[in-house]
Amino acid sequence: MINIVLFGKPGAGKGTQAEFLKEKYNLTHLSTGDIFRFNIKNDTDLGKLAKTYMDKGDLVPDEVTIQMLQSEVDKNPQSAGFLFDGFPRTLAQADALDQFLASKGQSITATVALEADDNILVARLLERGKTSGRPDDQDEEKIRNRYDEYNQKTAQLMDYYKAQGKFHAVDGIGTIAEVTERLTAVFDTF
């Protein structure tokens, strides 16, 4: 069983690449952003709560996010492995994930970060916002706030996984196919 965390700032291409990687490596793809958006669409209590944070570009509180992620993992007991996309985003989430996996006799195999320059990403997100319908993609201030959240809370996770020898970085600039090729070269070593 392999469990991979895909890191990257908003717009770095995590979702696009995860679609390919989950098929190639037979992984269950869990995107916390997608799960929150599904809940918003279905007007659940979780969706209503998450929306108040997401619309501003703030992170949803750890307790809520961790519980949701754990229940999604538990819904897939037959899975050959997980591709975590957008989770963990804080040290508390990373700790909770380690403990949760350990309770199942599992662990994180590796983390892979898709790296890209902020200015390129902001332009990409504003472009995506024209068609995605996501309020958090349509306003440069909200987008910048998402980067601030990333820099303040998520960036430190790289060191957390580096210290465990589980961190890999991949250049996220290029065509989708080029980036896929770089990711595949790294995933093939796991």
Ligand code: AMP
């Ligand atoms: P994403 O689709 O990954 O860009 O996530 C969209 C939004 O969902 C984020 O800006 C947060 O508001 C929320 N979100 C997604 N994943 C997490 C997480 N692991 N922790 C807290 N908030 C999250």
